[in-house]
Amino acid sequence: MTFLSGSALAQTKIATVNLRKLFDGYWKTKEAQADIQEQKAQLDKDDNALRDGYKKISDEYQQLVARANDQVISADERARRQQAAADKLKQLQESNAQIDSYEHEAQTRLSDQLQRTRDKVLADIKEHIDAAAKAGGYSLVLDTDAKSATATDIVLYHDVENDLTDAVLKQLNAGSPIDTTAPAMTTPAPSLLDTNSP
Secondary structure, eight states: OHHHHHHHHHHOOEEEEOHHHHHHHOHHHHHHHHHHHHHHHHHHHHHHHHHHHHHHHHHHHHHHHHHHTOTTSOHHHHHHHHHHHHHHHHHHHHHHHHHHHHHHHHHHHHHHHHHHHHHHHHHHHHHHHHHHHHHHTOSEEEETTOBOTTSOBSOOOOOGGGBOHHHHHHHHTTTOSSOTTSOOOSSOOOOSSOTTOO
16 A cells, blocks of 8 residues: 555656746736736826816815805805805815715726736636646646745745746747836836735
């Protein structure tokens, strides 16, 4: 029985990959990060426009309140100005609600896009890892970048002889329409690999 289990263990070929390196080095990840950064910039621009509108309404409201409190004018005029201030306050509250709604919707949309893109890129990488593992006769591939629940490395030792990272990355980037050797973006994009990123 010991002989049989030892024989089965000897037949198991194990390879390793660094999933983080594959993910970060893959051209589709870089392209997706650029797209998401562009979307985020547009969302920020739209949000700033809404906030500028809110500030303008707020300034107008403050002016109306000051004019409504002018004791020199008649009671009727003061009542008209107070009504105008009340109408402007309602407009201000609506503008604030619009900003809150837009920011929530934009955050949700960006998070959903990040998740969909992450899942798609990871599925593509996994497909290439599977192909490389089958071609090399490996029955198991471990991620050397993986951490346990206690944030310690899961793979404590591996030699580079059975590491498929560079070969898989080369295949992933074969025929890339963008320059994969370009330096990272100066403005950090949301990380696609970390699911808790906004």
